[in-house]
Amino acid sequence: AQTVTQSQPEMSVQEAETVTLSCTYDTSENNYYLFWYKQPPSRQMILVIRQEAYKQQNATENRFSVNFQKAAKSFSLKISDSQLGDTAMYFCAFMKHAAVIQGAQKLVFGQGTRLTINP
Amino acid sequence: KAGVTQTPRYLIKTRGQQVTLSCSPISGHRSVSWYQQTPGQGLQFLFEYFSETQRNKGNFPGRFSGRQFSNSRSEMNVSTLELGDSALYLCASSLGLGGTDTQYFGPGTRLTVL
Numbered sequence: 001a002q003t004v005t006q007s008q009p010e011m012s013v014q015e016a017e018t019v020t021l022s023c024t025y026d027t028s029e030n031n032y033y034l035f036w037y038k039q040p041p042s043r044q045m046i047l048v049i050r051q052e053a054y055k056q057q058n059a060t061e062n063r064f065s066v067n068f069q070k071a072a073k074s075f076s077l078k079i080s081d082s083q084l085g086d087t088a089m090y091f092c093a094f095m096k097h098a099a100v101i102q103g104a105q106k107l108v109f110g111q112g113t114r115l116t117i118n119p
Numbered sequence: 120k121a122g123v124t125q126t127p128r129y130l131i132k133t134r135g136q137q138v139t140l141s142c143s144p145i146s147g148h149r150s151v152s153w154y155q156q157t158p159g160q161g162l163q164f165l166f167e168y169f170s171e172t173q174r175n176k177g178n179f180p181g182r183f184s185g186r187q188f189s190n191s192r193s194e195m196n197v198s199t200l201e202l203g204d205s206a207l208y209l210c211a212s213s214l215g216l217g218g219t220d221t222q223y224f225g226p227g228t229r230l231t232v233l
Contacts, residue, residue, distance in 0.1 A: 035221070045209060045224035091162065098220075106152065106164035106175060107211075107222060 002027040002094050006110035013082055014118050020067075021077045021113045023092030031097035034068065034075045035107070040088040048090070051075065053097075079115075087117045121146065123212050123225035131231045137198040140228045142210035144191050150215025151193035152222060153185060156207040165208075168193050169215040197230075205232045 003026045013019045025034070036048040051059045051068050058066050063083075067076045079086055092110040124143045132138050144151050152175075153165040164177040168187035185195045191212075197204055207229050211222035 037224075042226070043207065044226045045211075047221060047223065050221060095220075105220070106167065106177065107154075107162075108164075109162040111161050 002029070002032075002096065002108045004092050004094050004108050004110035006090075006092055006113050008113045009111070010114045010116070012116040012118060015082060015084060017082055018078065018080050019082055019115065021079075021090050021092075021115065023075045023077070023110055025073050025075065025092070025094050027073070027094065027096070029096045033095045033097065034066075035093040035095065036064070036066070036077045037091045037093060037109075038086075038088045039091065039112075040085075045091075049077065082117045084117050084119060087115060089114050123210060123223055125208075125210055125225040125228050127228060128226065129229045129231075131233065132200050133233050134200055134202060136200050137196065138200060138230060140195045140197075140208055140210075140230070142193045142195070142212075142225055144193070144210075144212030145223055148212035148214055148223075149191050150213045150220070151187060151191065152211045152213070153193070153195050154209045154211065155179075156209055156227070157205075162209070165195070200232045202232050204230065206230060 005024045032053045034051045037045050038048045039045045049061045049064050063080045065078045089112045091112045093107040095105050098105045126141045150169045152167040156162045167175040171187045182198045187193045207227045209227045211224045213220045213222045
């Protein structure tokens with residue numbers, strides 16, 4: 001079974017600062033996907049960024065980037081130039097690769113990090 | 120494209136009752152997954168449907184069931200409600216073709232059991 005651990009329950013930074021959220025995972029799978037989802041106080045879960053395990057290059061999406069260390073099973077999220085709208089719960093999630101016939105695989109989530117951006 | 124929609128957004132029920140939640144996926148998505156979110160247990164996978172068939176199931180009792188219709192809309196049913204069933208129920212839709220099959224979430228249904 002896979003497990004995902006987010007060791008920082010809460011973080012708080014000032015607007016415009018850079019913040020890094022940590023995530024480690026445990027799996028025996030070699031082919032899998034990792035995600036960061038954001039859940040603002042309105043509760044709509046939004047995909048922030050996705051990483052395929054077979055890709056060595058770290059994924060980036062505007063101000064969001066990841067540091068994917070496959071051997072260490074680490075997948076951290078860096079938010080640059082943080083904004084008030086980044087305030088949310090952030091969930092790291094794991095999904096193993098599946099063939100088409102196996103269908104959509106379940107997401108295994110960490111416990112989340114509550115991030116607050118202060119003005 | 121419209122996003123994933125869930126109805127109702129809020130529900131209050133009493134112990135022993137049953138409840139049905141509905142989820143409409145993104146147009147073109149054929150897979151719908153359901154998750155339960157609670158402060159204590161976090162986000163846990165309930166089940167996944169594709170083309171009206173349940174393909175994957177999490178570790179929940181048989182009181183939790185679901186179905187999917189030919190238009191890919193899905194319903195989740197919880198019978199004989201318990202206090203511990205109070206949670207935010209999220210559904211997520213995806214293409215359902217395996218591989219890098221990103222799931223997109225709806226706003227959730229907040230169920231309170233009294």
